[in-house]
Amino acid sequence: MAGRVRWPRWGARLALLVIGSISLAGPVRAGDLEAAPEGLDAWAVAVRAEEALRSGRMFFEAKMTIRRSRLSRPRVLRFRWFGDRPRRRSFVRLLAPPKSAGTSFLLLHPNLWMYEPRDERTTRIPSAVMSRAWMESDFSIDDLVRYTSEVDDYDHRILGIDPSPKGAAGLRAYVVEYLPRAAVESSWSRIVAWIETEHGTPLRQEFRDAKDGLLRVLRYEDIRDVGGRNFPHVWILEHPTDKLRETRIEVEQVRFDADFEDSVFTTTNLKSIR
Helix, strand or coil: CCCCEECCHHHHHHHHHHHHHHCCCCCCCHHHCECCCCCCCHHHHHHHHHHHHCCCEEEEEEEEEEECCCCCCCEEEEEEEEEECCCCEEEEEEEECCCCCCCEEEEECCEEEEEECCCCEEEEECHHHCCCECCCCCCEHHHHHCCCCCCCCEEEEEEEEECCCCCCCCCCEEEEEEEECCCCEECCCEEEEEEECCCCCEEEEEEECCCCCEEEEEEEEEEEEECCEEEEEEEEEEECCEEEEEEEEEEEEEEECCCCCHHHHCHHHHCCCC
16 A cells, blocks of 8 residues: 655645646556547536445445455455445444454544454544555555545546546546645545546546556446446456455445434444444
8 A cells, every 4th residue: 555645735736737747648648538528527527426336325235355365265354334425424344254243433524433342442543544454455444434535635637538448348438537635645646537428437446656656446347227326336456566466345235315323423333233
């Protein structure tokens, strides 16, 4: 994982100019892209992608599979996730394997707590460690609890339209650059996202460092209609330098605009066995 970067205000402006000049120097080249419609709002495209993945209140249950060359067999976790996007709250509980079951995370932004049932201990997690691996996976703590917001904490710019996105035959995608705002700690210097033009479904994200090096790739697959949303049920996180390293999330059930009690988002619930 890359260290977190805090951009000073002048540094963010300089980075915007410098990165903007090299934005198409990587795998996204100007010749590969069509011009986007004039006046297209990049922030609105980013909002639509966020809404394709999350509603105001949402629940899902998923399986996470972690593959490493050093592991004789994949490591499999199961977890439940509750989110309240308007109030920036989330709750995550591990269901399996047995030795991890009951481990829970509660975000009441900007505060995050973790409960470990083996020690019966609740720990407050500082924001400085949000980029660390979540349960030894390639997803970070921030990825799971949604401490930072790709809508509220980044500036956005349309790079163009990809008429044939990699791994998404027959679809077209807006290519959008996300740059962390001056006051925001981010693990990445920028994110480049492919967002399907018709439904706003995220297809792919590339996470890059200050030298525009590719740090990781997140792919979204198995897109199905769920209550009018084209929702990807498989999220695959890959590292470009290690082909044997992968973390895969398979969403087994999901409810948008879910009805659940506010007591989910309490420190008392961290220790609950319900």
